[in-house]
Amino acid sequence: MSPGSLSTEGVDPSTPANADTVSKAEALCQIITPVGMLGYGFDENLTRKALVDLRQNPTPTALILDSGSTDGGPLKLATGSMTAPRSAYERDLAKLMALSYDFNVPIIISSAGGDGSDAHVDEFLSIIEGIASDDNNKWGNFKALAIYSNVAKSKVLEHLAAGKVEGCGPCVPPLNITDVDDAGPIVAQMGHEPFLDAMAAQPDFNIIIGGRAYDPSPYIAYCAHQAHQVFYTPLKSLTPQQLGGFAFMGKIMECGALCSTPKSSSAMATIYTDGTFDIVPLSPESICTPTSVAAHTMYEKTRPDILPGPGGKLDLSYSQYEQLPDNRSVRVRGALFRSAQELNLPYTVKLEAAKTVGYRTLIMGGIRDPILIGQIDSFLVRVKEFTKQQHSGVTESWDLDFHVYGANGVMGVQEPGDSSYKPREIFLVGEALAPTQKLATSVASSARIACVHGPYPGQRGTSGNFAMGQGGKLEIEMGPCAEFCIYHLMSLELGEEGASPILDSHGSANAAAKGAAPLFSWRVVEFGGQERNIPVSPQPDAAATSSRHGIKRPPTPPTYLNLSTPTKLRDIAPVIRSKNSGPYEITLDVLFSDESIYSLVKLSNLLTPATIARLYNLKEDEIIYCSFYDQAKAFKATIPRKRDGKARPSGGFMETDVHGSQQYAGLLDLELTEDVKIGIARIKYSE
Known part of the structure; x- marks a missing residue:
């Protein structure tokens, strides 16, 4: 293929996918995602077998994993904690580094530690250093690129004053100065450009540790990097079909094989030069079907057809899915990336931050008495009144409320069930919030006493109302309580979407900075300091030699539908x-x-x-x-x-x-x- 011949200008995205269509495009790269979230653990053997199968294939291959999410709540951003314990990251990174060394494939990780803060990028570097320096490991030289995503509060305030910040969605309130002042570290979800800038400057990298990133960003970047490295096609020359395919592949792969049925952890994608891609789970017990892959476009997104991200929108209105002959893989095409420039919109990145709003203490216990359960709402009102009376001299603001599990503890006021329903037993969780842990515990203690000894009409059991002491605790101090305070889009000027190199101790840059005042930054960190000898790929055992494409399709699991006499x-x-x-x-x-x-x-x-x-x-x-x-x-x-x-x-x-x-x-x-x-x-x- 000649330089620049990646172009698919004029391809109709609505044309049905078939093998002849894809045969006209070369394989661009292959990506394996061992698990949808670094730190959750994965089966190293599945990934190793896949890499053994690919060892004779000249197509560039990478291991790419996401590590971040807002799913677990705001505490990480507010307090600097991580999604998984450090030991879990040490375990998973050691496996990945062994695979990288054995098969000479790079590793790319985004949103380090869960929130992608600069501190967690550096903590991941510390973990890598510890693994690389272990005397039992023969890593040789290991080159890491660290990409940082923290944004200075002064930068956010500057954009806010200029009217360049808005809520990310209709439910997000407008940002104000107090939100910025109260926030912990503010991170920005980077697009693919910072990854590409670092890769272009240091193409011989072994691992990239990225800060907070849009989930598909490292996937898009690796595909675009290979397009430039192998076919000399710059980012600006990639078509909407190509970028759309790269982005859609990344959207699916960042969750591992969640798009398979039954859902599993590890997946592999083969990406073609026109943006078409194939996806297959590594687990022999799982398969991908057109429906299971198409359904993943809906997962945790506001809508399934238009997915906004940094620099534009992924348009899946014309996406199509084809079952391949192995009955396990699905071929996808038809995704389009509509750039912000094309839509006459500014390039935006999502800002995320959280603040500490106080300290929490919990009380927990069960109630089995049907007389009390029948009047639990009025009883809890009296518990709150008693607690308020006991703290009448307290000037600080505090709050107290209850989860009534067995009635509406999960869904609260949005519970669609019969409001008059009374369960046989309930599990009560009281939650106290106050400016200090001491006050929160005092409030919780008073509430517990009222739950245990409070009277109620028709009471028979006068020795106590509350089956408590779970875990040997009467009050459970939970530490800081956090709340999201920034989840907003910030508009960027041309050039701000990239990353600039950080100067080393000698004052020289890692690479020539491009663009004007990039929002993100990156640096090189090398471990080992000795020649990296790439071993011959290990031979698989007999079980590993069977091709994934030769595995028979697993039986379809039962769905437990009732199509004979359906009522619900x-x-x-x-x-x-x-x-x-x-x-x-x-x-x-x-x-x-x-x-x-x-x-x-x-x-x-x-x-x-x-x-x-x-x-x-x-x-x-x-x-x-x-x-x-x-x-x-x-x-x-x-x-x-x-x-x-x-x-x-x-x-x-x-x-x-x-x-x-x-x-x-x-x-x-x-x-x-x-x-x-x-x-x-x-x-x-x-x-």
Whole structure:
């Protein structure tokens, strides 16, 4: 292929995918993601077997993993903690470095430590140094590139004053100066440009540790880097189809093999020069299907077709999915990347930060008395009154509230069940918030005493109301309570989207800086200091030599549907799920396996904005997104995250479901409309 011949100008993204189409494009690179989140652990043997299979393949290969998310709440950003313990990162990085050494493949990691802060990038470098210096390891020289994403508060205030900061979505309140002042470190989700800048300057890198990044960014960057390295095609010459394919591949792969069925951890993608890509799980027990891959476009996103990110939007309106002959791989094409410049919009990056709002102490216990359970709401009002009386002389502000598990402890006011329902037993969690841990514990202690000894009408058991002492504790001090305070988009000037090299101790730069005042920065760190001797790739054992493409398709797991006498939504939909879409939104997905049933539901009035509003105690105009998505035979709705009827971000005081992964429950028992029941009966009869 001649320099620059990567171009696919004029390709119609709606053209059906087939083997002949892809055969005209060369393989650009291969990417393996051993697990969707570094620190969660992975099966090294699966990745090793995949690399053995590829050892004779000249196509460039990389190990790329994400390490970050806002799913776990704001505490990481506010307090400097990490998603997983340091020991978990040490374990996973040691495996990755062994694989990198044995097969001479680079490692790229984004959003170090969970939040991607500069401090956690440096902590990852410390871990790598410890592994590389271990006398039992023969690493040779190991070159690391560190990319930093912290943003100075002065920079944010400057952009805020210029009107260049806005909320990321309709549920995010406007940013103010107090939010910036109260915030801990502020990070910006970098696009692919900082990774590309570092790769271009140091193409012989062994590992990249990136700060906070848009999840697909390292995947896009590695593909674009190979396009330039092998085919001399610069980033600006890549077409919307190519960048769209790179971005869509990254969107899927950053979750590992979550797009497979049954879902698994490790996945591999083969990316072609036109942006088409193939994806396959490494686990022999899992497969990818067109529906399972298409459904992943919906996962934890506000909408499935238009996915905004740094510098533009990924448009999946024309995306298509084809099952390959091995019955395990799926070929994807048709994604487009619409650049901000093309859309006449500024390049934006998402800022993230959190603040500490006080200290929490918990009390926990069970209540089994049906007399008390029957009046639990009024009883807890009296508990709060007693606690307030005991702290009448306290001038500091404090708060107290309860989770009533067994009734509405998970969903609160958005619980769609019968409000008069009373369970046989409840588990009560009291949560006290105060400016100091001492005061929070005092408030919690008073609340516990009132729960144990408070009177109530009809009381029979006078020795105590509260089965407590779980874990041997009466009050459990939780430390700082954090809350997201920045989740906003900041507009950049041309050139700010890249990364500049950090000067070394001699005052020289790692590489020539490009552009004007880049927002991000990077540096080189080398470990080992000895010649890196790449060993011959180890031979696999007999079990490892079987090609993944020769593995028979595993049996399809049962879906437990009831299509004979369906009455509820769970009888006809094999997947009904919910998930965060950032800290301020909850998104609901309903996936169907049968095209006829999907079409029937789509044409009915079963799933509508009115239905979602009724189920979740919302007004229709509060619903952020509500529509069907044909590629995945699915329905999607996105709603604001609320607590006590007020819009609140995830992870703060009185949080009950930080992932948002249990909010789908109200959809399970949604009664089917008569036209849907009749339609399904006709479908089954015609079969």
